[in-house]
Amino acid sequence: xxxxxxxxxxxxxxxxxxxxxxxxxxxxxxxxxxxxxxxxxxxxxxxxxxxxxxxxxxxxxxxxxxxxxxxxxxxxxxxxxxxxxxxxxxxxxxxxxxxxxxxxxxxxxxxxxxxxxxxxxxxxxxxxxxxxxxxxxxxxxxxxxxxxxxxxxxxxxxxxxxxxxxxxxxxxxxxxxxxxxxxxxxxxxxxxxxxxxxxxxxxxxxxxxxxxxxxxxxxxxxxxxxxxxxxxxxxxxxxxxxxxxx
Amino acid sequence: xxxxxxxxxxxxxxxxxxxxxxxxxxxxxxxxxxxxxxxxxxxxxxxxxxxxxxxxxxxxxxxxxxxxxxxxxxxxxxxxxxxxxxxxxxxxxxxxxxxxxxxxxxxxxxxxxxxxxxxxxxxxxxxxxxxxxxxxxxxxxxxxxxxxxxxxxxxxxxxxxxxxxxxxxxxxxxxxxxxxxxxxxxxxxxxxxxxxxxxxxxxxxxxxxxxxxxxxxxxxxxxxxxxxxxxxxxxxxxxxxxxxxx
Numbered sequence: 178x179x180x181x182x183x184x185x186x187x188x189x190x191x192x193x194x195x196x197x198x199x200x201x202x203x204x205x206x207x208x209x210x211x212x213x214x215x216x217x218x219x220x221x222x223x224x225x226x227x228x229x230x231x232x233x234x235x236x237x238x239x240x241x242x243x244x245x246x247x248x249x250x251x252x253x254x255x256x257x258x259x260x261x262x263x264x265x266x267x268x269x270x271x272x273x274x275x276x277x278x279x280x281x282x283x284x285x286x287x288x289x290x291x292x293x294x295x296x297x298x299x300x301x302x303x304x305x306x307x308x309x310x311x312x313x314x315x316x317x318x319x320x321x322x323x324x325x326x327x328x329x330x331x332x333x334x335x336x337x338x339x340x341x342x343x344x345x346x347x348x349x350x351x352x353x354x355x356x357x358x359x360x361x362x363x364x365x366x367x368x369x370x371x372x373x374x375x376x377x378x379x380x381x382x383x384x385x386x387x388x389x390x391x392x393x394x395x396x397x398x399x400x401x402x403x404x405x406x407x408x409x410x411x412x413x414x415x416x417x418x419x420x421x422x423x
Numbered sequence: 424x425x426x427x428x429x430x431x432x433x434x435x436x437x438x439x440x441x442x443x444x445x446x447x448x449x450x451x452x453x454x455x456x457x458x459x460x461x462x463x464x465x466x467x468x469x470x471x472x473x474x475x476x477x478x479x480x481x482x483x484x485x486x487x488x489x490x491x492x493x494x495x496x497x498x499x500x501x502x503x504x505x506x507x508x509x510x511x512x513x514x515x516x517x518x519x520x521x522x523x524x525x526x527x528x529x530x531x532x533x534x535x536x537x538x539x540x541x542x543x544x545x546x547x548x549x550x551x552x553x554x555x556x557x558x559x560x561x562x563x564x565x566x567x568x569x570x571x572x573x574x575x576x577x578x579x580x581x582x583x584x585x586x587x588x589x590x591x592x593x594x595x596x597x598x599x600x601x602x603x604x605x606x607x608x609x610x611x612x613x614x615x616x617x618x619x620x621x622x623x624x625x626x627x628x629x630x631x632x633x634x635x636x637x638x639x640x641x642x643x644x645x646x647x648x649x650x651x652x653x654x655x656x657x658x659x660x661x662x663x664x665x666x667x668x669x
């Protein structure tokens with residue numbers, strides 16, 4: 178398994194002001210590349226917290242992605258923290274500076290604050306930012322992206338072809354108007370017969386009544402299909418009609 | 424500062440299937456109680472990962488909240504993992520069983536799978552679940568809640584009166600049609616003058632153009648007001664009209 182972690186950097190997520198939109202995007206895109214997102218952390222704009230999270234995650238996972246904290250203001254400390262985590266220093270990166278110079282029509286706009294965005298850890302490779310020029314970067318297995326979803330997504334796409342994945346996980350889901358507790362025993366038996374499949378059970382409660390969605394996930398499509406066929410039969414044996422969810 | 428961490432347990436979040444809705448709820452509610460959410464982690468349905476996250480977070484923070492993984496199916500392993508993290512065992516809790524018995528009209532519905540939800544760590548206090556009966560629990564400073572947002576929220580409200588908070592953070596926000604890079608230097612100067620205030624800068628890009636929202640956050644409302652007044656003056660000095668955001 179090729180694994181990844183996401184470190185979401187920002188007080189605004191922890192205060193509830195901003196809802197993160199990068200985790201679900203990254204999870205889905207990584208999966209198509211055969212990389213499993215196995216961990217995510219949200220940390221405040223505090224250097225020690227960023228350093229600790231990046232170092233723990235890069236030791237455990239093949240890839241680490243960070244989002245947030247690479248803008249021009251005083252609370253943007255991700256580049257310095259990642260440099261510190263990886264035992265290197267920030268330097269004014271000539272190519273990053275050139276990209277910012279090209280971006281602003283008026284040279285006086287490239288003030289000291291904006292030049293902070295050209296300070297990149299020594300040894301890092303730049304990651305393109307087609308939207309607002311200020312680049313992200315990669316240092317070893319750590320990819321540093323912007324927090325704004327449109328920019329984060331563009332940065333991800335620019336590095337996606339360089340990521341080495343393993344098996345893609347195939348996922349299929351079927352739901353029924355059943356309580357989780359009714360299907361649990363049969364489901365556990367199916368899980369035992371398919372140890373390579375990850376069988377998840379997700380209840381729902383709505384005005385229309387309760388229900389449960391069962392998701393089968395694994396690298397072997399035929400096994401996923403076989404497990405889902407058993408789940409479907411289990412639902413019918415409990416007098417509920419399975420509904421394909423994809 | 425009274426601090427808290429959230430441990431979100433569930434493969435469905437890491438696969439991108441389900442978007443977490445509990446972090447922003449918890450952040451907002453904790454803040455009204457004078458508790459700061461300082462960290463969040465998303466971990467898969469793997470006992471070792473849950474144990475590690477709970478133990479690291481409970482050592483660092485006054486309160487730890489977990490969401491997810493307390494249902495009747497085989498992938499619901501949170502209670503066992505939290506028991507293991509805190510060095511205790513699961514037992515069939517008589518009061519939890521009584522609540523489940525009272526919940527089901529037909530006693531045969533309380534099958535073995537559903538009885539799993541009455542297995543609670545030794546020494547834990549139950550947390551009420553007014554929606555579907557199966558309780559959460561508290562063990563030391565760790566609160567274990569359901570993942571379904573409506574149930575999670577009801578569980579939080581039932582324990583909220585027992586939480587001991589510190590100072591409530593006062594937050595005010597003002598925005599303007601300015602690029603972050605134009606306001607960054609003046610903002611850093613204001614931040615230096617108000618070290619007890621956390622001044623955050625959040626750019627936005629939309630069809631209507633770019634803009635920036637500045638958030639001032641701190642325990643002293645008068646200081647927050649004074650900092651925001653300086654931000655407003657800074658925006659006007661850059662020929663932009665500040666818009667109050669609350």
